[in-house]
Amino acid sequence: MNKLHYAVIGSGGIGGFYGGFLAKAGKQVDFLFHSDYEHVVQHGLQIDSPLGDFHLPQVSAFHSTQDMPPCDVILVGLKTTNNHLLKTLLPPLLKPETLVILIQNGFGLEEDLLKEFPSLNLAAGLAFICSQKSSDGHITHLDYGKLTLAAYNQLAEPIVARVAEDMRQAGLEVEHAPDLASARWKKLVWNVPFNGSTVVLDTTTKQLVDNPDTYQLMYDLMKEVMTGANACGIKYPIEESFIQAMLEMTKKMTPYSPSMKLDYDNHRPMEIDYIYTRPLQTAQQAGVDMKKIAMLEKLLRFKAIGTVK
Amino acid sequence: MNKLHYAVIGSGGIGGFYGGFLAKAGKQVDFLFHSDYEHVVQHGLQIDSPLGDFHLPQVSAFHSTQDMPPCDVILVGLKTTNNHLLKTLLPPLLKPETLVILIQNGFGLEEDLLKEFPSLNLAAGLAFICSQKSSDGHITHLDYGKLTLAAYNQLAEPIVARVAEDMRQAGLEVEHAPDLASARWKKLVWNVPFNGSTVVLDTTTKQLVDNPDTYQLMYDLMKEVMTGANACGIKYPIEESFIQAMLEMTKKMTPYSPSMKLDYDNHRPMEIDYIYTRPLQTAQQAGVDMKKIAMLEKLLRFKAIGTVK
Numbered sequence: 001m002n003k004l005h006y007a008v009i010g011s012g013g014i015g016g017f018y019g020g021f022l023a024k025a026g027k028q029v030d031f032l033f034h035s036d037y038e039h040v041v042q043h044g045l046q047i048d049s050p051l052g053d054f055h056l057p058q059v060s061a062f063h064s065t066q067d068m069p070p071c072d073v074i075l076v077g078l079k080t081t082n083n084h085l086l087k088t089l090l091p092p093l094l095k096p097e098t099l100v101i102l103i104q105n106g107f108g109l110e111e112d113l114l115k116e117f118p119s120l121n122l123a124a125g126l127a128f129i130c131s132q133k134s135s136d137g138h139i140t141h142l143d144y145g146k147l148t149l150a151a152y153n154q155l156a157e158p159i160v161a162r163v164a165e166d167m168r169q170a171g172l173e174v175e176h177a178p179d180l181a182s183a184r185w186k187k188l189v190w191n192v193p194f195n196g197s198t199v200v201l202d203t204t205t206k207q208l209v210d211n212p213d214t215y216q217l218m219y220d221l222m223k224e225v226m227t228g229a230n231a232c233g234i235k236y237p238i239e240e241s242f243i244q245a246m247l248e249m250t251k252k253m254t255p256y257s258p259s260m261k262l263d264y265d266n267h268r269p270m271e272i273d274y275i276y277t278r279p280l281q282t283a284q285q286a287g288v289d290m291k292k293i294a295m296l297e298k299l300l301r302f303k304a305i306g307t308v309k
Numbered sequence: 310m311n312k313l314h315y316a317v318i319g320s321g322g323i324g325g326f327y328g329g330f331l332a333k334a335g336k337q338v339d340f341l342f343h344s345d346y347e348h349v350v351q352h353g354l355q356i357d358s359p360l361g362d363f364h365l366p367q368v369s370a371f372h373s374t375q376d377m378p379p380c381d382v383i384l385v386g387l388k389t390t391n392n393h394l395l396k397t398l399l400p401p402l403l404k405p406e407t408l409v410i411l412i413q414n415g416f417g418l419e420e421d422l423l424k425e426f427p428s429l430n431l432a433a434g435l436a437f438i439c440s441q442k443s444s445d446g447h448i449t450h451l452d453y454g455k456l457t458l459a460a461y462n463q464l465a466e467p468i469v470a471r472v473a474e475d476m477r478q479a480g481l482e483v484e485h486a487p488d489l490a491s492a493r494w495k496k497l498v499w500n501v502p503f504n505g506s507t508v509v510l511d512t513t514t515k516q517l518v519d520n521p522d523t524y525q526l527m528y529d530l531m532k533e534v535m536t537g538a539n540a541c542g543i544k545y546p547i548e549e550s551f552i553q554a555m556l557e558m559t560k561k562m563t564p565y566s567p568s569m570k571l572d573y574d575n576h577r578p579m580e581i582d583y584i585y586t587r588p589l590q591t592a593q594q595a596g597v598d599m600k601k602i603a604m605l606e607k608l609l610r611f612k613a614i615g616t617v618k
Binding site: 200201203207208211213214216217220291292294295296297298299301302303305 | 509510512516517520522523525526529600601603604605606607608610611612614
């Protein structure tokens with residue numbers, strides 16, 4: 001069996017991190033860079049991480065997917081607010097069996113992409129990680145790093161398993177989850193309360209769990225995610241104990257600004273659609289009105305006005 | 310029948326306004342002043358109002374209720390966050406029949422005061438007004454002004470009627486409402502959404518109703534007040550048409566910072582207890598979980614930390 005040939009679209013804090021580790025482990029990885037393409041061509045890619053800092057002097061860097069060869073696996077590390085770009089970015093990279101892994105948060109992403117590419121092999125990647133691009137060609141990984149992979153369709157399972165194995169060989173912690181919808185909802189248990197609340201209250205995860213009123217609110221929001229998810233009939237229902245574990249974990253985390261807070265602070269669009277609106281609609285269709293999440297969505301829509309530079 | 314003798318406790322934007330109009334109309338009104346006592350003794354009280362600016366050069370001003378004579382009617386214009394002071398402020402002013410009118414927003418105020426003064430004659434005053442103390446001895450009335458009076462107990466009805474008549478003679482718009490609980494809940498239909506949301510989103514009433522997302526949220530919050538109020542079995546249930554009227558009115562208002570927003574911006578305590586917590590508890594006892602209001606309360610509790618100078 002040939003080695004898998006990877007491409008990374010969106011080589012920032014997420015895509016650059018996972019792609020960088022694969023490249024360091026000797027896998028074949030092509031990277032699409034945008035603003036820092038020239039920098040990476042000249043200086044390579046630097047990754048600082050508690051797992052060990054390293055530098056990749058020679059990166060297979062591209063500035064357009066038109067110039068990239070077709071590949072076996074595409075890691076998408078874009079913000080979901082840029083997913084409309086995939087329609088033009090993906091085609092040059094696709095072979096009949098190419099697997100696209102959306103390393104992105106939220107719900108409904110795969111369904112939307114399949115409207116453009118009906119026969120695409122798809123998987124979700126859920127990154128439990130604090131990592132960001134700190135400057136051109138420089139990725140700073142602060143904490144965590146586990147990636148949960150979940151195939152969208154049965155056909156994708158074998159290649160997802162191979163990707164998981166490649167990542168483990170690269171020193172990463174990977175879980176191959178048996179059901180995509182369950183995995184996506186499970187990730188939302190943390191993202192829904194903390195992404196939005198840190199924006200609305202201009203604060204960190206630590207302050208939210210240390211204050212008894214917002215601790216209760218975080219619990220309530222998690223409970224709504226759980227109720228919505230379970231009403232949708234996911235294969236592996238979320239349990240109360242998972243909520244408690246997430247809250248305990250957040251108490252122990254260093255004060256942290258989730259990706260949506262970083263986006264808001266840096267005048268980038270927030271991922272409201274896939275983290276809030278689509279889960280709300282999906283739960284609604286299953287008969288559950290996630291009222292507090294709906295309120296958080298409205299508050300975020302208001303916060304979003306005029307904030308993008 | 311003798312003329313009613315009034316006292317005003319909390320002679321700011323609300324108490325100073327209604328007391329000032331009564332004094333201007335020749336009623337006997339004693340005012341308790343706090344920080345601006347000396348100023349008022351020397352310069353009198355200035356009221357600027359669309360109803361006509363006026364100056365009261367000689368005001369019956371006091372610096373302590375210990376020095377004030379007993380009276381027939383006490384207008385309380387304190388913030389509810391200072392209601393614990395009433396225990397010591399009221400006794401010198403009380404005769405057996407004295408009526409205390411709490412010109413304050415929220416729910417549960419009368420019940421709390423009756424714990425200290427079990428036989429007190431009580432009424433609610435609900436002020437639909439934009440008015441504030443702009444400087445020492447200077448009250449600036451911007452818009453509206455209608456006062457809704459509602460007796461707490463049957464015994465208080467005749468004197469409430471006389472107060473209403475005095476106020477009308479002073480040129481004020483007054484409604485004598487037939488049921489206190491109905492009147493208090495009805496006022497909350499506007500206060501609950503707009504007081505808290507302007508604080509959490511750092512905005513004005515106008516922006517909240519002009520944005521379709523927050524317009525929907527204001528509607529949802531009003532609907533929760535209505536559902537909670539009606540479940541409590543108030544005598545005059547709130548109707549959907551009232552919500553629509555409140556939203557339409559707010560659309561036509563000039564951009565406005567509600568009292569809670571002014572309190573927050575000026576590092577004063579916010580009236581979260583009586584505007585949010587008590588209504589939530591009361592509705593809960595009637596079996597209604599006002600979820601979005603509960604969330605707003607939690608967000609406000611978080612906002613309140615460390616903001617009071």
